[in-house]
Amino acid sequence: MTAPTPRPGIMDIRPYVGGESALEGVSRVIKLSSNEGALGPSPKAMEAFRAQAADMHRYPDGGATRLRAALAARWGVDAERIVCGAGSDELLGMLCRAYAGPGDEVLYSAHGFLMYAIAAKSCGATPVTAPEVDLTASVDNLLAAVTPRTKILFLANPNNPTGTYLSADEVARLRAGLRPDILLVIDAAYAEFVSKNDYTPGIELVDGGDNTVMCRTFSKIFALGGLRLGWAYCPPGIADVLNRVRNPFNVAAPSLAAGVAALEDTAFADLTKTHNDYWLPWMQAELAKLGLPTTQSVCNFVLVQFPKEEGRTAQAADACLRAQGIITRAMGGYGLPDWLRITVGTGEENQMVIAAIAAFQASWN
Numbered sequence: 001m002t003a004p005t006p007r008p009g010i011m012d013i014r015p016y017v018g019g020e021s022a023l024e025g026v027s028r029v030i031k032l033s034s035n036e037g038a039l040g041p042s043p044k045a046m047e048a049f050r051a052q053a054a055d056m057h058r059y060p061d062g063g064a065t066r067l068r069a070a071l072a073a074r075w076g077v078d079a080e081r082i083v084c085g086a087g088s089d090e091l092l093g094m095l096c097r098a099y100a101g102p103g104d105e106v107l108y109s110a111h112g113f114l115m116y117a118i119a120a121k122s123c124g125a126t127p128v129t130a131p132e133v134d135l136t137a138s139v140d141n142l143l144a145a146v147t148p149r150t151k152i153l154f155l156a157n158p159n160n161p162t163g164t165y166l167s168a169d170e171v172a173r174l175r176a177g178l179r180p181d182i183l184l185v186i187d188a189a190y191a192e193f194v195s196k197n198d199y200t201p202g203i204e205l206v207d208g209g210d211n212t213v214m215c216r217t218f219s220k221i222f223a224l225g226g227l228r229l230g231w232a233y234c235p236p237g238i239a240d241v242l243n244r245v246r247n248p249f250n251v252a253a254p255s256l257a258a259g260v261a262a263l264e265d266t267a268f269a270d271l272t273k274t275h276n277d278y279w280l281p282w283m284q285a286e287l288a289k290l291g292l293p294t295t296q297s298v299c300n301f302v303l304v305q306f307p308k309e310e311g312r313t314a315q316a317a318d319a320c321l322r323a324q325g326i327i328t329r330a331m332g333g334y335g336l337p338d339w340l341r342i343t344v345g346t347g348e349e350n351q352m353v354i355a356a357i358a359a360f361q362a363s364w365n
Contacts, residue, residue, distance in 0.1 A: 030353065
C-alpha cells in the first residue's frame with residue numbers, strides 16, 4: 001500500500017524555528033532571540049486576559065468587533081477593512097492561499113522574513129528573492145525580478161532580520177512599478193518602533209488602490225507574542241476574500257481582550273518605545289566601540305557582524321554567549337552566517353550582552 005503523499009512543494013519547506021527560550025543546565029536565561037517586548041505586556045492587557053478565565057467555555061467573537069473598532073480608532077482607518085488573525089503569520093498564509101498557487105511566484109527581498117517562503121510553498125507557489133543593497137530591500141531589484149508569474153510581493157518594512165527600511169516615497173515607487181494584478185503586502189510588524197520622518201507603515205497606499213495590504217502584529221511593541229494576535233488593513237475586496245478563507249473563530253477571546261486593553265494603554269506603549277529609543281542606539285554605539293559593524297536598525301534589535309577568522313566568528317560568539325546563559329539569534333538560515341541578531345532587552349540584559357561580547361572579543365588576544 002502507498003501512504004498518502006503531500007502536494008508537490010510541501011516537503012521542500014524547511015520548518016520555521018523560533019528563537020530558543022531555554023538552555024540545558026542554565027537556571028537564568030537571558031532570551032534576546034525573538035524580538036519580544038523588553039518590558040513585557042501592559043499590566044492592563046494582563047488584567048484583561050485574566051478576566052476572560054471564567055468564559056473560556058464560550059466561543060470568541062468571530063468578527064473581532066471590539067478589537068477592530070479599537071484599531072480603527074487608534075490608526076484612523078475603516079474597521080470594516082480590518083481582518084484579525086492568530087498573529088500576522090496567519091494573515092500572510094491566508095493571503096498566499098487566496099491569491100497564489102501552483103505556477104505562481106511570490107516575491108520578496110533576499111533577507112526577508114522566512115515565513116514568506118513557507119507561506120508560498122504551502123499553497124504550491126514558488127518563492128523568489130531579489131538582491132538587497134546594503135542589507136536593504138531594493139525597489140529596482142524587486143521590480144526587475146517581477147515576471148508574468150508574479151502574484152504577490154511581500155515587503156517587510158522595516159525588515160526582519162536586517163532592521164533596515166524603505167522610505168514612504170520608495171514604497172510608493174515600488175507600488176507604482178507593479179502591475180495592478182500583483183498584490184503588494186507591506187509587513188509592518190515593527191512599525192511602532194520607527195521614528196524616521198520619511199517612514200509610513202503604508203496605510204495611505206492601502207487607501208489609494210485595490211491591491212495593497214498592510215499587516216501588523218501585537219507581538220512586538222505590545223509584547224503579546226504568546227497570544228498570537230495580528231491584523232491586516234485591506235481594500236474592501238481583499239478584506240472580503242480574507243473573511244471567506246479564515247477560520248470562523250481564528251482569534252481566541254483572551255487574545256482579543258488583551259489586544260483591546262493593550263491599545264488603550266497608550267502610556268505603557270509609549271514607555272516601551274522610549275525604552276527602545278534609548279537602548280537601541282546605545283547598543284549600536286557600544287558594538288561600534290568594539291569594532292563590530294551593525295546595520296542601522298530602526299526596530300527593537302541590532303544585527304551585528306563578526307569576523308570570519310576561526311575563534312572570532314558569529315558561531316563562536318554565539319557559543320560563548322550561550323555558555324553564559326545569553327541566547328541571541330544565529331542568522332545562517334537567512335543567508336547571513338557572519339551575523340547575530342540581538343533583541344533589545346531590559347537595561348540590565350543589554351549591559352550583560354555587551355559585556356559578554358566585549359569579554360569574548362578580549363579573549364582573541
